[in-house]
Amino acid sequence: MSHRVAEKISRIVPPGEGIRYRLQQAGVHATIKLSPDDSPFTHLALVEYEIAQSATADLHAYKAIDRAYYCLEGTGTVVVGGKEYNIEAGSLVFCGRGWTVEFRNRFKGTMRLMAGSFPPGPEARHDNIAVDEGTGWVQRPLTAEVRRLLGIMVAPEAADFPVGLRGETFVMAPDEGESYWQASPTDGYVTAKVTPFNSSIYHYSMGTQLLEPGARVREHGHKQLDEVLIAVKGTGTIRVDGVEQPFPLGTVAVVGRYVLHCFANAGSDDFVVAGIANPIGIEGALRETGVPRVPGEARPKNIPRNAETGRLLIEKYGFIIPGGGG
Numbered sequence: 001m002s003h004r005v006a007e008k009i010s011r012i013v014p015p016g017e018g019i020r021y022r023l024q025q026a027g028v029h030a031t032i033k034l035s036p037d038d039s040p041f042t043h044l045a046l047v048e049y050e051i052a053q054s055a056t057a058d059l060h061a062y063k064a065i066d067r068a069y070y071c072l073e074g075t076g077t078v079v080v081g082g083k084e085y086n087i088e089a090g091s092l093v094f095c096g097r098g099w100t101v102e103f104r105n106r107f108k109g110t111m112r113l114m115a116g117s118f119p120p121g122p123e124a125r126h127d128n129i130a131v132d133e134g135t136g137w138v139q140r141p142l143t144a145e146v147r148r149l150l151g152i153m154v155a156p157e158a159a160d161f162p163v164g165l166r167g168e169t170f171v172m173a174p175d176e177g178e179s180y181w182q183a184s185p186t187d188g189y190v191t192a193k194v195t196p197f198n199s200s201i202y203h204y205s206m207g208t209q210l211l212e213p214g215a216r217v218r219e220h221g222h223k224q225l226d227e228v229l230i231a232v233k234g235t236g237t238i239r240v241d242g243v244e245q246p247f248p249l250g251t252v253a254v255v256g257r258y259v260l261h262c263f264a265n266a267g268s269d270d271f272v273v274a275g276i277a278n279p280i281g282i283e284g285a286l287r288e289t290g291v292p293r294v295p296g297e298a299r300p301k302n303i304p305r306n307a308e309t310g311r312l313l314i315e316k317y318g319f320i321i322p323g324g325g326g
């Protein structure tokens, strides 16, 4: 019997790369980081929004698509699910289908948001959402007909969307979520943000990993999921399929199944990577192998590397760990 092994696919999108378009609203731009239009990853899309100082971005409601926004830089407010919240760098805003979302920048400078849509939303299909005006791409006016075709609703339309079809909305503070200390050389901790354990989402999961200065994640791969890694704080490096490169804030790295990868803190402050696993499959491993962490507590010294961890990761959770991960 022979087994077909999946083709190894990966992609790195550095800051500033991707089709950028100006929204109709003053002071708001979007840059498409990951789209099925030019990538083999079809399940999700990533778009970075830049909201100028004092500007407001009304990102409307979607009929069939959930969105998650991770604040890379800035402070401000978000109105989602009919409630207003303060947000800052590291906040995560989840906006299920049928709900409007609006961001207001209260920051001296540009607010940057990395938005994931599941499945890919209209904001990630450049020739649907925007027109090349010669001097750059500009969002189409969202007329009633364009909205209908793209599945976008403005507030009065969203108010009529059936309650039973709406997704959930929530906002998580930077240090919120089930959190686990990691053993050396991965000194720091992993925090689960969106998982089947705390939300209605069960076909992908999201979390963050903080690496202290000098810390690194050991090289590994995943047999049963694709991973999207986004550098969200500090300075790091990433190695994907043997090629090492800088991993500055806002970089998106898509690591397909079977592709070996690792990343490290290259700076003198904490380095944080946000990750999306598609499908789920890492959050259970965290619970089983991690040391529970309470936000604010000092890191316990000499966290033991559980001898069982490597075996569990490989045999139960489909990790590939060169050398066995003992």
Ligand SMILES: [Fe+2]
Binding pocket: 220, 221, 222, 227, 261
């Ligand atoms: Fe990984």
